Amino acid sequence: MGVDMGEWRFQRDGIKAFRFVRCELDAATGVARLVYAFDDGPELVETVTIPGAPFTLDGARATAVQRALQLLHLITGVSYYKAAVPEEIRIESYAIDADTAALLESVYVHGLGEFAYRNGLNLHGKIRFPHAVLATGDASGPASASAAASQAAVADDAAASSAGAPALGLREHALVAIGGGKDSLVSIEALRALGIDQTVTWIGGSQLIKACAERTGLPTLNLGRALAPQLFDYNREGAWNGHIPVTAVNSAILVLAALLHGVDQVVFSNERSASYGSLIEGTGEVNHQWSKGWAFESAFGGYIEQHVAADLHYYSLLRPLSELAVARQFARTDRYDAHFSSCNRNFHILGERPANRWCGVCPKCHFVFLALAPFMPKPRLVGIFGRNLLDDPAQTAGYDALLEYQDHKPFECVGEGKESRAAMAALAARPEWREDALVKRFAREILPQLDATELAIEPLLVIDDEHRIPAKLWGRLRAHLAA
Numbered sequence: 176m177g178v179d180m181g182e183w184r185f186q187r188d189g190i191k192a193f194r195f196v197r198c199e200l201d202a203a204t205g206v207a208r209l210v211y212a213f214d215d216g217p218e219l220v221e222t223v224t225i226p227g228a229p230f231t232l233d234g235a236r237a238t239a240v241q242r243a244l245q246l247l248h249l250i251t252g253v254s255y256y257k258a259a260v261p262e263e264i265r266i267e268s269y270a271i272d273a274d275t276a277a278l279l280e281s282v283y284v285h286g287l288g289e290f291a292y293r294n295g296l297n298l299h300g301k302i303r304f305p306h307a308v309l310a311t312g313d314a315s316g317p318a319s320a321s322a323a324a325s326q327a328a329v330a331d332d333a334a335a336s337s338a339g340a341p342a343l344g345l346r347e348h349a350l351v352a353i354g355g356g357k358d359s360l361v362s363i364e365a366l367r368a369l370g371i372d373q374t375v376t377w378i379g380g381s382q383l384i385k386a387c388a389e390r391t392g393l394p395t396l397n398l399g400r401a402l403a404p405q406l407f408d409y410n411r412e413g414a415w416n417g418h419i420p421v422t423a424v425n426s427a428i429l430v431l432a433a434l435l436h437g438v439d440q441v442v443f444s445n446e447r448s449a450s451y452g453s454l455i456e457g458t459g460e461v462n463h464q465w466s467k468g469w470a471f472e473s474a475f476g477g478y479i480e481q482h483v484a485a486d487l488h489y490y491s492l493l494r495p496l497s498e499l500a501v502a503r504q505f506a507r508t509d510r511y512d513a514h515f516s517s518c519n520r521n522f523h524i525l526g527e528r529p530a531n532r533w534c535g536v537c538p539k540c541h542f543v544f545l546a547l548a549p550f551m552p553k554p555r556l557v558g559i560f561g562r563n564l565l566d567d568p569a570q571t572a573g574y575d576a577l578l579e580y581q582d583h584k585p586f587e588c589v590g591e592g593k594e595s596r597a598a599m600a601a602l603a604a605r606p607e608w609r610e611d612a613l614v615k616r617f618a619r620e621i622l623p624q625l626d627a628t629e630l631a632i633e634p635l636l637v638i639d640d641e642h643r644i645p646a647k648l649w650g651r652l653r654a655h656l657a658a
């Protein structure tokens with residue numbers, strides 16, 4: 176672009192545009208290269224590696240893979256876009272239609288909700304993905320011949336996909352995402368109980384996830400992902416930083432992997448409670464786990480079936496359940512007690528891991544301990560964590576936030592305040608728990624201020640009907656989850 180790349184410096188507030196430069200997949204190696212840039216800066220290349228190559232792709236499957244690759248490129252850009260949040264977004268090597276732009280605007284605005292709140296930014300109405308204008312003679316149409324060609328291609332695509340994407344004849348098999356915590360293990364065991372063929376699939380090099388995956392005894396698939404290294408430099412040089420909708424990124428990676436492997440299901444384990452965020456005074460709801468929520472799942476899953484492959488089903492197996500209901504399911508087997516952890520401190524790209532899988536001081540440790548307590552013998556739970564978090568006064572503030580007592584729900588993957596209050600109320604009535612410091616304090620100080628009719632656990636265990644679980648599975652799955 177006529178600029179000496181050696182001179183380019185990341186200067187957050189001077190950046191004008193974020194560019195989706197190109198994306199490419201080498202079917203011979205399974206390596207996808209997702210390329211971005213700010214203004215005239217260097218290319219930022221993220222790579223995703225899908226084992227199992229070489230992949231042979233015929234006409235319809237090749238088209239679906241190309242669409243999935245572009246969707247992955249567009250979603251994964253969120254990590255880099257956030258570094259400068261520039262005014263303009265450019266998509267340079269392909270064009271997208273209005274449906275795709277709408278999905279992306281939603282993923283970027285809501286998925287960066289916590290990021291925006293913490294940085295004092297307002298992204299509403301600011302993020303615009305340029306999409307093809309299908310009417311001829313429109314003044315806002317393409318400026319160059321190549322953009323015009325892309326628009327013509329997208330017009331053809333749009334005409335084709337208004338009829339829906341074709342079915343590819345994918346084989347009945349589930350790629351199940353595993354994250355090392357309790358949720359995905361509940362899904363894996365449910366699919367096993369139902370006799371559904373599955374491959375336990377994870378992204379990245381976590382040894383903890385690998386150990387859990389191997390513990391399942393099922394076929395495994397480990398997908399590679401490497402962020403562009405410059406992002407870490409930009410962070411040091413003053414980039415905006417904060418949370419991104421990582422489940423949206425992981426979902427797009429698994430969709431690509433499913434198409435390459437020719438299988439018909441991508442299964443996540445996002446519970447009903449994930450759809451509810453933290454209520455912030457003066458701001459409203461901010462959901463740390465937005466891309467684990469129903470709004471994302473229904474939009475993304477619908478998009479895949481409409482625009483990528485009609486027979487590729489993306490769904491969360493745990494959507495009908497609350498966090499407490501998932502905890503109850505998890506407690507049914509002790510097979511993973513010595514292997515799993517829900518503590519996110521295990522999952523940093525760089526940096527230290529907690530010594531014994533559970534740091535014991537973060538919101539996820541607090542919540543998972545509390546959520547499992549009503550459903551597990553106390554010695555088993557204390558054995559898993561290596562300590563009793565509810566008998567540690569140093570954790571008082573952490574538990575108050577979970578209970579939404581004088582604080583808001585933490586920005587983490589934790590259940591709703593009503594779930595924490597119900598679990599704590601149940602423990603307050605149990606002889607083995609009621610003398611523990613935080614349970615005792617709850618009973619003395621907080622319980623008298625609560626409405627007793629809202630503290631029962633049973634209503635929170637009810638199985639919901641809002642989900643995308645394939646109809647042919649749902650009857651048997653419901654019976655399994657209700658048992």
Ligand SMILES: CC(=O)N[C@H]1[C@@H](OP(=O)(O)OP(=O)(O)OC[C@H]2O[C@@H](n3ccc(=O)[nH]c3=O)[C@H](O)[C@@H]2O)O[C@H](CO)[C@@H](O)[C@@H]1O[C@H](C)C(=O)N[C@@H](C)C(=O)N[C@@H](CCC(=O)O)C(=O)O
Nearest residue numbers: 254417418419420421422464465466519522523524525588
């Ligand atoms: C492990 C973790 O919780 N990380 C969050 C943490 O990042 P930190 O800087 O402490 O460490 P790294 O994860 O190693 O990240 C280094 C930098 O890279 C950026 N980055 C990372 C992954 C990515 O896909 N894109 C990126 O841009 C990151 O921003 C760092 O600058 O704090 C960050 C800021 O709040 C979080 O963004 C990190 O969260 C990770 C993306 C992550 O994987 N977190 C999951 C454990 C997680 O939070 N899952 C959610 C699901 C939320 C959703 O909507 O999908 C959950 O369980 O609730």
Ligand SMILES: Nc1ncnc2c1ncn2[C@@H]1O[C@H](COP(=O)(O)OP(=O)(O)OP(=O)(O)O)[C@@H](O)[C@H]1O
Nearest residue numbers: 352353354355356357358359377378443444445517
């Ligand atoms: N590295 C990863 N690779 C693939 N999928 C992942 C990865 N990390 C998380 N997931 C998936 O993302 C979803 C949300 O993750 P989450 O951390 O809530 O689940 P979990 O690890 O199964 O359980 P827990 O809530 O106890 O931590 C789950 O479906 C999980 O399988």
